[in-house]
Amino acid sequence: MNSNVLQNKFNSIFDEALLNEIDTVGKLVSFKKDDIIIDINQPLTHIPILLNGNIKILREDEGGNELLIYFLEAGETCTMSLTCCMGTTKSKIRAVAEQDSTLIMIPVQNMQKWFHNNESWRNFIIQSYQTRFDEMLEAIDSIAFLKMDERLYNYLINKTKLHASKTLVVKHLDIAEDLHTSRVVISRLLKQLENENKIKLSRNKIEIL
Structure with missing residues (x-):
């Protein structure tokens, strides 16, 4: 070594x-x-x-x-x-x-x-x-104690710290598997977070605002 x-x-x-x-x-x-x-x-x-x-x-x-x-x-x-x-x-x-x-x-x-x-x-x-x-x-x-949208947002924040980048390259299905829920739920909640101006979505990318 x-x-x-x-x-x-x-x-x-x-x-x-x-x-x-x-x-x-x-x-x-x-x-x-x-x-x-x-x-x-x-x-x-x-x-x-x-x-x-x-x-x-x-x-x-x-x-x-x-x-x-x-x-x-x-x-x-x-x-x-x-x-x-x-x-x-x-x-x-x-x-x-x-x-x-x-x-x-x-x-x-x-x-x-x-x-x-x-x-x-x-x-x-x-x-x-x-x-x-x-x-x-x-x-x-x-x-x-947290609702799924709060868990999701905390998950995204932790990932940005881990990767030292506010832009994450990740599939909705991968997030769903990590959080033990369905892709449909994650996609809906991500859209909700985008409407709240917390994130910006693009193909297989999520930017934390």
């Missing part, structure tokens, strides 16, 4: 000894947009740390319908994967590349060892759990 990449991304997070170990045992992998990185019921032998790109974490019901849980950004890891790894169980989530993404895959045994003997790694994992917990509470609150 290119140690310069690690230094640039994580020198303020991990100590030098840990960076050297990650450089030795970590595997650098790349995924294209919409590639499945981790799938439901997949045995987990490695955990991902995202170097660049974005990843969405999804749950699936018995009917195969997906629900967006949270997004991962560069420098973050998936704590639901960590939980499965710590318990040596299969994945309970699906991780899909939102954009072309590059990750470091860390073997489970190293993750567990570092948690006990490296303070910088332990702090990173605890902070990751706190961040993801807060995001999952936000997702639960959104489902329980």
